[in-house]
Amino acid sequence: MTLTGINKGTVVRVLQIRHDKETSQRLAELGLHLGSLVQVLSRAGQDPLLLDVKGARLALSRHLADGLVVRALGEDPTTQGKRRRLRRRRAQGA
Amino acid sequence: MRTVSKTVTKHDPDAGARTTSRHTKQGNLRVALIGNPNTGKSTVFNHLTGSHQHVGNWPGKTVEKKEGFCRRDGAEIQFVDLPGAYSLTAYSLEEVVSRDYLLDEKPDAIVVVVDAANLERNLYLVVQVLELNVPVILALNLFDVAVSRGIEIDIPALNERLGVRAVPTVAREGEGVDDLLDEILAVAHSLPGGEHGPQGRDFTPAAGSFCSPAPDFVLDYGEEIEAEIFPLERKIAQYPDVRGRFPQRWLAVKLLERDENVAGKLEGVRGGPALVAAGEEGADRIRARTGEDAENLLADRRYLWINGVVTDTVTKTGPEGPTLSDRIDRIVTHRYFGIPIFLFVMWAVFKLITDVSLPFVDWVDATVNGPIAAWARDLADAVGIDGTWGESLLVDGALAGVGNVLVFVPILVFLYVMLTLLEDSGYMARAAFVMDRLMHVLGLHGKSFLPLMVGFGCNVPAVYATRVLESRKDRLLTGLLLPFVTCAARLPIYILLAAVFFPRRQSTVVFAMYLLSILFVIIVGIVLSRTLFRGKERFPFVMELPPYRLPSVRSVRIHTWERTAGFLRKAGTVILGCSMVIWFLLAVPVSGEGSFADTPIDDSLFAGLSETVSPVFAPAGYNSWELTGTLVTGFVAKEIVVSTMGQVYSSAGDTGDTADDESFGEDLREIGKGFAEAGGDAILTLPRIIGIDLVSAEEEQDTALEAAIRSDFEEASSGHGSLAAFAFMIFVLLYVPCMATVAAERHEFGTKWMWASIAINLSVAWTATVLVFQVGKLLGFS
Numbered sequence: 001m002t003l004t005g006i007n008k009g010t011v012v013r014v015l016q017i018r019h020d021k022e023t024s025q026r027l028a029e030l031g032l033h034l035g036s037l038v039q040v041l042s043r044a045g046q047d048p049l050l051l052d053v054k055g056a057r058l059a060l061s062r063h064l065a066d067g068l069v070v071r072a073l074g075e076d077p078t079t080q081g082k083r084r085r086l087r088r089r090r091a092q093g094a
Numbered sequence: 095m096r097t098v099s100k101t102v103t104k105h106d107p108d109a110g111a112r113t114t115s116r117h118t119k120q121g122n123l124r125v126a127l128i129g130n131p132n133t134g135k136s137t138v139f140n141h142l143t144g145s146h147q148h149v150g151n152w153p154g155k156t157v158e159k160k161e162g163f164c165r166r167d168g169a170e171i172q173f174v175d176l177p178g179a180y181s182l183t184a185y186s187l188e189e190v191v192s193r194d195y196l197l198d199e200k201p202d203a204i205v206v207v208v209d210a211a212n213l214e215r216n217l218y219l220v221v222q223v224l225e226l227n228v229p230v231i232l233a234l235n236l237f238d239v240a241v242s243r244g245i246e247i248d249i250p251a252l253n254e255r256l257g258v259r260a261v262p263t264v265a266r267e268g269e270g271v272d273d274l275l276d277e278i279l280a281v282a283h284s285l286p287g288g289e290h291g292p293q294g295r296d297f298t299p300a301a302g303s304f305c306s307p308a309p310d311f312v313l314d315y316g317e318e319i320e321a322e323i324f325p326l327e328r329k330i331a332q333y334p335d336v337r338g339r340f341p342q343r344w345l346a347v348k349l350l351e352r353d354e355n356v357a358g359k360l361e362g363v364r365g366g367p368a369l370v371a372a373g374e375e376g377a378d379r380i381r382a383r384t385g386e387d388a389e390n391l392l393a394d395r396r397y398l399w400i401n402g403v404v405t406d407t408v409t410k411t412g413p414e415g416p417t418l419s420d421r422i423d424r425i426v427t428h429r430y431f432g433i434p435i436f437l438f439v440m441w442a443v444f445k446l447i448t449d450v451s452l453p454f455v456d457w458v459d460a461t462v463n464g465p466i467a468a469w470a471r472d473l474a475d476a477v478g479i480d481g482t483w484g485e486s487l488l489v490d491g492a493l494a495g496v497g498n499v500l501v502f503v504p505i506l507v508f509l510y511v512m513l514t515l516l517e518d519s520g521y522m523a524r525a526a527f528v529m530d531r532l533m534h535v536l537g538l539h540g541k542s543f544l545p546l547m548v549g550f551g552c553n554v555p556a557v558y559a560t561r562v563l564e565s566r567k568d569r570l571l572t573g574l575l576l577p578f579v580t581c582a583a584r585l586p587i588y589i590l591l592a593a594v595f596f597p598r599r600q601s602t603v604v605f606a607m608y609l610l611s612i613l614f615v616i617i618v619g620i621v622l623s624r625t626l627f628r629g630k631e632r633f634p635f636v637m638e639l640p641p642y643r644l645p646s647v648r649s650v651r652i653h654t655w656e657r658t659a660g661f662l663r664k665a666g667t668v669i670l671g672c673s674m675v676i677w678f679l680l681a682v683p684v685s686g687e688g689s690f691a692d693t694p695i696d697d698s699l700f701a702g703l704s705e706t707v708s709p710v711f712a713p714a715g716y717n718s719w720e721l722t723g724t725l726v727t728g729f730v731a732k733e734i735v736v737s738t739m740g741q742v743y744s745s746a747g748d749t750g751d752t753a754d755d756e757s758f759g760e761d762l763r764e765i766g767k768g769f770a771e772a773g774g775d776a777i778l779t780l781p782r783i784i785g786i787d788l789v790s791a792e793e794e795q796d797t798a799l800e801a802a803i804r805s806d807f808e809e810a811s812s813g814h815g816s817l818a819a820f821a822f823m824i825f826v827l828l829y830v831p832c833m834a835t836v837a838a839e840r841h842e843f844g845t846k847w848m849w850a851s852i853a854i855n856l857s858v859a860w861t862a863t864v865l866v867f868q869v870g871k872l873l874g875f876s
Contacts, residue, residue, distance in 0.1 A: 021352070021389055022185055028393035029181035030636060031215045034386065035394050041420070044429035046531060048635055054215045057423070059527045061635035 003038070003049065003065040006072060011039045016069035023064070030058055032068070123171045123282045124199070128192055128223060129207030130216055131178040132520075132640035134235045136160075137265040138207050139175045140652055142275070147656070159191075166275050169282075174201070182222040184355035187566060193355070196226050197340065203281045205274065207233045210240035210247060210262065213408055217400045224256065224311040227341045229281045232260035233274055238267075239641075244411040252407045257311050266646050312343065315395045318383055322350055322376035329372055333365030349373025350380070351389045419641040423524065427639075432528040439521065440547045447508045447551050453775030454504035457768045462497035465761035483691030486681065495673030498731060499666040502554050502834060506661055509548060509555035510654040513562065516544075518645035522562060523637060530635055536616060537623025539563055540635075542572040546615065549579030553831045554665075557838035558657065571627055573843055575619050577831045577855050580611040583732035587826050590736055594800045595807070595819040603820070607827055614828060618858065661838070668837035676730050679703065695741055700726070714825065714863040715811035715818030725825065731832045743802035817870045821863040828859035 006012055014036050017024050031053040032038065039052040048059040127142075129135035140147075143162025160175035176195060177188035184190045196204065206223055208216035213234075224230055234240075234247065249260050259277045263270030315323065326346035330336055336345070340356075348356045350373055360366030377388040384391060416424075426435055470493050474485035516522045526540035533540050541562050549556035556576050560569045585604070592603040679700040681690055686697030695701060704723035711717040720742040727738040804815060811818035830836060830852050840848040 017390055021387065024387070024390055025181070025183045025351075025393065026185070027636065028390070028397075029183065029218055030638065031218070031397075032636075033393040033397055034390050036397065042424075042427070047427075047429065048527060048530060050423070050427065050527075050639070055212050056215055057419070057639040057641075059523075059530075059635065059637050059639055061530070064636055 001070060001072070003040070003060075003068040003070050004062055006040050006043075006070065008040055008043055011037060011073045012070035013037055013073055014068055014070050018067040018069065019064070023067075027064070027068075031056065032058070032060075037073070038070070123169060123203070123278070124174070124201045125171055125203045125205060125278055125282075126174045126176050126195060126199075126201040127205045127207060128176040128196075128219070129178060129233075129235075130180055130209065130219055132638065133178075133207045133209045133216065134265045135178060135207040136175065137646070137649060138205070138233055138235060138263065138271070138274070139173060140648065141265055141268050141271045142171075143173055164275070167279060169279065171275070171278060179219065181219055182226075184353065186564075190355060196223070196228060201228070203229045203231055203278055205231045205233055205278065207235050207265075210234040210237045211243055211245055213245075213247065214397075214400060214404045217403065218396060220256065220258075221313060221396055221400060224258070225313065225341070225344045225347065227310055227344070230256075230258045231274065231277050231281055232256070232258045233265075233270070234260050234262045235265050237262040237270070238264045243417075246409045246411065248407045248409075252403070255403045255407065313396065313399050315347075315392060318380055319350070319388070319391065319395065322380060323347065326350070326369070326372060326376060329369060333363075333369070335364045336360065336366060336369060339363075345369075346373075347392065350376050351392060352377055417641065419520075422642055423639065426521070426524050427527055432524075436525050436528045439516075439525070440544065443512045443516070443544075444547050444551055446512060447505060447548060447555065450776045451504040451508040453772035454769075455501050457772035458500050458504060459497065460768060461765050462493065462500060465765055467493055468761070483681065486691040487677065491674050491677035491681075492670075494677070495670040498673050498834070499662065499669045502552075502661065503658060505552050506555050506558065506658050507654055509559060510657045511650055513544075513559060514650045514653040515645050517562065518643065518649055520640045520642045523639045526637065527639065536575075536619035537627065538571060538575075538619065539565070539568045542568060545572050545576060546579055549576045549581060551582055553577060553579065553581050553835040554661075554838050557835060557842055558661065560842065567627060570843055570847060571619070571622055573839060573847070574622060574851050574854060575615050577835060577851060578611060578614045578618055578828060578858075580607060580827050581732065581831060583832070584826055587728075587732065587735050588823055590739075590800075591803070591819050591823050594803050595816040603823075607823060610824065611827055614858070614862075618854070661841070665834065665837035665841050668840060669834050672730060672833040672837075676700070676727065695723075710860075711825075711863075713868065714821050714860070715814055715867040716807065716822045716825075718806050718810040720806055721810065721822065725829070728826065729830055729833060731834065732826070735826070739803060740799055743799055743806070811867070814867070814871055814876055817867055817875045820870070821867040824866055825859050825863045828855060828862055830855045 003012065003014075014032060014034060017027065017032075017034060019027065027033065032051075036053065040049060041052055041057070042050040046062065048061045049065050051058045051060055127135055127139050139160065139162065143164055146164065147160060147162040158177070161173065162175075163170055163172045165171075174195065176192040179186070179189045179192055182189060182193045182196075184193050195201070204223055206220050208220060220230070220232065232252075234249075240247065247260075247262075249262070252258075252260050259281065261270055261273045261277050263274060265271065314320065323343065323346045326349055327342050330340075330342050330345055339359075345356065349369060352374060357370045360370055380386070380388045380391060386394075425431055428435075467489055470489045471480075471485065474480050474482075474488055479485050479488075516525070522541065522544075525544065528540065529543045530540035533542050536542075542560075544562055545556045545559035548559045553576050556579065557573055560572045560576075563569045563572060584607075588604045588607050589600070592600040596603045680695065680698050681693070682699035683689065683693035683697050684699050684702040686694065688694060688697050700723060701719055704726055705719040707726075708717045708719050708722040711722060716722075720739075723742055724735055724738050728735045807818045807822070808815035836848055836852065839851050843851075
């Protein structure tokens with residue numbers, strides 16, 4: 001499965017990089033390398049994907065995402081839970 | 095040992111000279127700054143060097159080089175700000191510049207500026223710098239952001255793991271910069287040579303002179319790769335020519351990565367090609383053994399190692415989940431809201447640059463041509479060249495040229511303020527994200543939209559706005575398209591000609607010019623990206639969206655000043671030169687009774703040359719010398735086209751001296767008052783940006799001029815006046831915008847591309863207008 005087919009909110013591990021050397025090294029310096037963990041933050045229409053990679057936000061074109069073979073590790077439980085907790089905390093503060 | 099030092103000198107003839115020159119001043123240290131984009135590296139640099147900065151280009155490169163210095167404890171520390179980069183892979187020009195500097199110039203210390211809130215990714219660059227075996231000081235910048243996110247960094251542990259000295263900094267506030275300087279001095283003094291500063295160092299430990307303050311950095315790449323690194327290192331050690339130039343382990347890794355830049359450097363060096371071949375064999379073996387490309391595996395191992403360091407030294411206690419930046423991004427990069435928001439921001443920027451700077455432009459113009467011109471005449475009077483060509487040269491040549499340069503300053507100041515705000519706030523990256531799909535059609539980057547938009551106001555700042563693009567190819571392509579964007583100065587010409595020839599459809603015709611402008615940008619963009627720029631495929635879109643940040647006044651001030659001063663230095667001289675040439679052409683009489691610098695425009699060399707050139711425009715229907723001459727002055731500046739028409743079409747062109755006899759003090763007061771009024775006008779234009787018009791413009795009518803223009807066009811085109819005028823307007827739209835734009839292009843892209851741009855514009859403009867006129871004639875338009 002490539003990164004393009006991954007749903008919003010899902011965390012994946014990069015298993016294989018099907019790009020030429022230059023592209024692979026460019027992706028690596030931005031944190032996308034073999035074995036890296038990536039969360040898809042948004043994917044709208046044909047727009048680039050928005051990713052969370054090692055805490056930074058990356059915009060990645062669909063063409064590049066197509067070349068990344070990944071395995072879904074499931075939705076990041078912390079994101080959902082934390083958001084709920086955060087909302088609760090804010091409600092308490094107010 | 096001595097042979098090694100000799101080989102260094104042999105292969106880099108400047109190395110010896112550099113080393114000695116470094117010792118002419120005692121305690122003179124050279125320190126380089128490097129870091130990922132968006133880590134605040136420039137802010138750190140600005141705080142370290144203050145106002146002692148110099149901006150230039152790297153020799154022979156189009157990459158900007160920033161240098162500066164500061165004095166501390168009797169030592170002068172010279173800083174070089176290396177271009178921002180995510181790694182040292184040497185694919186982009188910026189990375190090549192940075193890596194070559196670190197390899198060849200061997201600075202005394204390197205400050206790597208990292209984002210403390212995003213340490214893991216940033217360490218990728220740090221590791222690559224450390225592998226070069228240079229003394230590194232880590233500036234943990236944006237430390238306050240890290241703290242606010244609950245990120246704790248065990249600095250002593252980090253120092254030990256990496257063999258560096260890390261200093262927490264908050265460069266925006268200037269915090270930690272003093273500590274950083276202390277560490278720089280401490281590192282430099284721990285080098286051989288002690289208190290008297292560093293010695294020329296060599297990468298070979300055996301050379302004796304090299305010694306890093308920390309033990310040599312070694313990253314364990316794991317069994318499969320180490321098994322290839324070790325034999326390669328031994329092979330490198332056999333070739334003294336190679337050994338002295340590069341750190342051995344670093345070179346072995348680069349050979350396994352099949353680094354093309356390194357391979358290029360090894361070409362022609364004894365043993366070089368053999369090493370490159372050995373590296374390729376090694377990479378092949380790794381691939382056969384692991385099923386992965388060596389470079390992918392190396393990247394993976396680096397991150398694995400970094401992950402180990404981060405796990406041991408960084409603890410995160412704060413809440414996770416979406417930050418404020420994420421929440422803003424949900425709206426700003428929204429599928430449907432994104433583009434409207436972007437268009438609104440661009441429109442506001444465009445209006446601010448054009449409308450708000452306009453009163454100041456008028457003020458500069460009035461000041462130079464009013465009081466200052468009067469002073470110049472008084473000066474001419476005082477030295478006794480009153481009424482001679484000397485006075486004309488001074489006032490109409492030199493001073494007018496200075497005026498032509500200075501009128502751009504207010505526009506550029508506003509542009510740079512807006513650009514810095516867009517970039518520093520982080521919005522620019524979102525703009526690129528949102529526009530990427532649309533601009534892709536033109537073979538352009540999403541960010542190219544900004545310069546093109548600015549171009550509708552003025553092409554000159556637009557050329558400078560191409561700096562927001564990272565790749566030179568994107569900058570060049572955008573720069574070549576810019577002149578086709580119709581700037582505000584071309585509008586009065588459309589309005590005048592449309593009023594004369596299409597009185598009932600005036601606004602439709604003017605609007606058509608704007609549509610044609612967009613059409614030509616698209617056509618030329620598609621053609622250029624498929625021809626001249628084919629194969630130079632832009633890097634497929636991947637970019638970081640940095641967290642939103644509040645831009646600092648200091649950063650806006652420094653950037654604006656730096657870039658405006660750059661324009662005055664570089665483009666200013668070209669504009670001044672062109673102004674003088676035009677003055678000379680107008681001053682030399684070729685017929686009639688006028689003398690030098692006192693001749694009617696019809697008798698000048700200018701008219702003579704225009705006469706000679708004008709047949710070129712015969713197929714386009716506007717081949718009179720008056721119209722050609724107008725186009726020539728239009729090259730100087732589109733603003734003066736209409737006034738040139740006034741000059742060439744009126745035989746009683748003598749306007750006489752209008753300057754009042756006022757005292758120096760009164761003049762000064764007038765200038766001050768004018769500036770205050772300009773400020774007032776600028777504020778008045780602000781409501782207009784949201785659609786409220788407080789200042790109404792008045793259009794001047796000149797029926798005699800209109801009649802003269804009409805008859806000239808009718809005559810030149812033998813009865814197809816309107817069609818010829820339409821073609822003329824298209825020529826004005828498409829040909830070289832003005833010498834200031836040309837000067838800016840030369841400043842930004844080099845002389846070769848400046849000429850390319852001129853050639854493209856002239857050929858497209860000529861072809862298009864001839865087609866319009868000839869096809870129009872066939873279709874029966876008059």
